[in-house]
């Protein structure tokens with residue numbers, strides 16, 4: 427039995443190595459990837475902060491780490507910039523990548539931490555040897571050449587954890603106290619705002635069409651989708667807003683969430699198409715080729731089926747980034763479950779979105795939206 431047991435273990439290892447090398451060769455030429463401990467452990471705010479500080483110190487020529495402001499509980503909202511001559515604002519075409527608007531959607535920031543470490547170390551031609559539980563060695567190949575051309579000629583801005591207080595508390599909203607739905611209660615009634623309902627685009631429309639926009643739900647301060655007292659009432663959304671207003675070279679934005687393996691694009695409050703429907707489809711279908719996810723407008727199924735004609739979600743970052751700033755903006759709903767812990771699954775979604783992020787960075791040079799801002 428013992429012999430059989432060790433034989434089956436060996437077969438398992440061989441199978442894993444075979445699967446890993448097939449997967450690895452797809453992306454990076456021949457090299458070994460081995461999967462170690464299970465389950466995969468996601469970063470905390472502190473471990474992410476330590477890692478980002480270390481990488482930026484070792485690679486200060488191409489990566490900077492600055493804070494955009496503080497959360498209610500006093501955590502920094504980190505901004506990573508990756509570009510050659512990183513300290514100079516070169517006005518190169520830029521992309522903005524964001525994770526963890528919702529604190530309980532761990533892959534949304536994990537994929538960005540992975541991306542940062544991967545592209546910075548690959549550019550420097552350092553072996554990437556500490557992917558947490560996943561070890562790999564990265565060779566010179568086509569992917570590295572793409573990384574070099576992106577870092578040389580683009581600016582990549584990343585806010586990996588928009589809502590660190592929510593991440594640490596393990597829930598969707600931030601952790602600022604609410605004093606009733608309109609801020610006029612004498613004492614704290616609940617905690618937290620859904621940050622992805624707090625951006626200022628058609629924010630008052632639900633008062634005109636309360637049922638189309640589920641007003642009774644989004645206005646209740648204890649609800650998961652509570653939208654806040656007024657647009658940009660929260661430190662986190664204000665930090666994103668002020669940063670974006672200072673960086674008009676941003677052309678494309680991806681905001682990562684989980685889950686359902688879909689790519690969503692505006693409008694998110696109406697079934698009417700934007701003036702950039704063709705451009706959205708062009709970029710979105712290329713993203714879809716890279717990650718295999720379905721491209722959809724907001725809501726489920728075909729745009730024609732979104733009912734009523736007006737209705738949907740108000741206050742998303744995508745509607746504001748696009749409708750107010752002219753930035754081509756997508757929601758990326760990662761994964762089949764909220765936070766998978768199988769290391770192979772984690773490596774798969776992380777690697778696919780290295781490709782996706784590089785693609786949108788390259789594509790950002792020829793993006794001119796037609797929306798009137």
Ligand SMILES: [Zn+2]
Pocket residue numbers: 527528531683684
């Ligand atoms: Zn989300």
